[in-house]
Amino acid sequence: MALTLDDVKRIAELARIEIAPAEAGEVLTRMTGIFQLIEQMQAVDTQGVAPMSHAQDVILRLRDDAVTEVDQHALFQSLAPQLEANLYLVPKVIE
Amino acid sequence: MPPSVQSAVAYALMLNLTLKQLAAELASKRVSSVEVTEYFLNRVNGLGKTLNAFISVDAERSLVAARAADALRAKGAAGPLTGIPVAHKDIFCAKGWLTTCASKILSNFVAPYDAHAIELFNQAGAVIVGKTNMDEFAMGSSNETSYYGPVKNPWNVATVPGGSSGGSAAAVAARLAPAATGTDTGGSIRQPAALSGVCGLKPTYGVVSRYGMIAFASSLDQAGPLAKTGEDLALMMNVMAGFDARDSTSLERPPENYTRDLSKSVRGLRIGLPAEFFAAGMAPDVARAIDEAVAEFRKLGCETVEVSLPNMKLSVPVYYVLAPAEASSNLSRFDGVRYGYRAPEYGDLADMYKKTRAQGFGAEVKRRILIGSYVLSHGYYDAYYLQAQKLRRLIAQDFVEAFKKCDVIMGPTTPTTAFKLGEKAGDPVQMYLSDIYTIAVNLAGLPGMSIPAGFCNNNLPVGLQIIGNYFAEAQMLNVAHQYQQATGWHMRMPEGIA
Numbered sequence: 122m123a124l125t126l127d128d129v130k131r132i133a134e135l136a137r138i139e140i141a142p143a144e145a146g147e148v149l150t151r152m153t154g155i156f157q158l159i160e161q162m163q164a165v166d167t168q169g170v171a172p173m174s175h176a177q178d179v180i181l182r183l184r185d186d187a188v189t190e191v192d193q194h195a196l197f198q199s200l201a202p203q204l205e206a207n208l209y210l211v212p213k214v215i216e
Numbered sequence: 217m218p219p220s221v222q223s224a225v226a227y228a229l230m231l232n233l234t235l236k237q238l239a240a241e242l243a244s245k246r247v248s249s250v251e252v253t254e255y256f257l258n259r260v261n262g263l264g265k266t267l268n269a270f271i272s273v274d275a276e277r278s279l280v281a282a283r284a285a286d287a288l289r290a291k292g293a294a295g296p297l298t299g300i301p302v303a304h305k306d307i308f309c310a311k312g313w314l315t316t317c318a319s320k321i322l323s324n325f326v327a328p329y330d331a332h333a334i335e336l337f338n339q340a341g342a343v344i345v346g347k348t349n350m351d352e353f354a355m356g357s358s359n360e361t362s363y364y365g366p367v368k369n370p371w372n373v374a375t376v377p378g379g380s381s382g383g384s385a386a387a388v389a390a391r392l393a394p395a396a397t398g399t400d401t402g403g404s405i406r407q408p409a410a411l412s413g414v415c416g417l418k419p420t421y422g423v424v425s426r427y428g429m430i431a432f433a434s435s436l437d438q439a440g441p442l443a444k445t446g447e448d449l450a451l452m453m454n455v456m457a458g459f460d461a462r463d464s465t466s467l468e469r470p471p472e473n474y475t476r477d478l479s480k481s482v483r484g485l486r487i488g489l490p491a492e493f494f495a496a497g498m499a500p501d502v503a504r505a506i507d508e509a510v511a512e513f514r515k516l517g518c519e520t521v522e523v524s525l526p527n528m529k530l531s532v533p534v535y536y537v538l539a540p541a542e543a544s545s546n547l548s549r550f551d552g553v554r555y556g557y558r559a560p561e562y563g564d565l566a567d568m569y570k571k572t573r574a575q576g577f578g579a580e581v582k583r584r585i586l587i588g589s590y591v592l593s594h595g596y597y598d599a600y601y602l603q604a605q606k607l608r609r610l611i612a613q614d615f616v617e618a619f620k621k622c623d624v625i626m627g628p629t630t631p632t633t634a635f636k637l638g639e640k641a642g643d644p645v646q647m648y649l650s651d652i653y654t655i656a657v658n659l660a661g662l663p664g665m666s667i668p669a670g671f672c673n674n675n676l677p678v679g680l681q682i683i684g685n686y687f688a689e690a691q692m693l694n695v696a697h698q699y700q701q702a703t704g705w706h707m708r709m710p711e712g713i714a
Binding site for chain 2: 128129132133135136137138139140148151152154155156157158159160161162163165167170171172173174175176177179181182184193196197198199200201202203209211212213214
């Protein structure tokens, strides 16, 4: 598998990271090197091996459906880049 | 020197005191927490600046905590770490402290709450002496990806301290703080501990809560302590380990006293030596130091057995699929909407996200997000992500087999001693391979530690890695402590730091 500049552009779009056209070549070179390392995985036959997603076989805990948090919206929203009437401001999404 | 310190000798000696000794000084009331805190703050603001080991220092806030600790002691309510300054990696949210994760995107983020580990240190009466520098979002092995610039290794300022917990390791090595916290996703406690000549422990996954610890790769991230001795690591673990319902992977286990086995004999202990750890790639003088450390354990009555970890060679490629995949998901929260940096100029919402993230993240973080997005994307998931998860199981099973023949596994923490600043910064793959001996432990979720085990020809420290079975931290600390009763490497200090 060989990564292309189009792949880099597509992934950057998925990841919501702007990549200037001048940077794209460098990104492609670095990622190609990393994928050469990653490709070593393909040499191993893993048929029948169960994927391991977690270090411990634990069952997700359930808790009582009760309010456990206190309202701290003023504190948390004080960190926002742009705020008005307790609402986070972003560019207009719907015309 | 503050005039309130009664003995100039005691003051000068504070430099190299262990946590246990410092606690005894405080308990005897020969020094106060305010005096100890001022002493280390002076070091942080002096040598600490030269080394660039800290991102945030807030002397007034630290001294408020020190006065509170002294008051607690006056009431007779002091615990083992009450009044002791501890440096925290800037990945831990600490209420009221700038908490940046060494990223521009969080460069204005004052944490509105405490991480569980921070809560526990506060409850224990420990004093936050500052937030340490690190690789951006813990992605790096040299501390060179930090938005705040690289940390210098106190043993040789032309070399790196390791990473990602490079500031914490350098702080302990340069005696800027008697102990520090770190996090370890692929070696980020053990590798800098080795390169900086200090002790570091990555506990079993799930032992320390991840709540309030800024996430990198959630199935691998684990917090742990860095300090001068195995005994000090045990004292730190007694504070920071424990169940926390706010971390869904925190393990519900009865509390442990990690100092309980320190003084046990290690006679008869079976040490597994994996052939794969001693293969080509390790520098010859690192190999010599590790051989000498193993010989010391034989003198202490331990047996050595050969074990095999045949899939370990795949741990680096597997890690560079799984960790970026998890990171690409975790770091999607940094969008410039609710907190953190937002690009000053943008068009529509998508443009705001893209510019904010392009400007807010450094090159290595962006690379990993892109890799993660790719391996999780349609058509590539099975070939990369699923294959990596299957290999993760094979790597973990290797350890299960190995621990049938031995009690602990030993080998080098890193293939070489500290490398030069800039030497690997331009080549991500070479940088990734410096974690070749540590990553498999995270994939398996096992506890691992690094302790100083001598020096190479270049006078840089070598780390011995000790890997234990699940929940064997107390036993590993026993092994480290017994070695440190017989050897003196751990109390060596870099020249010129006093």
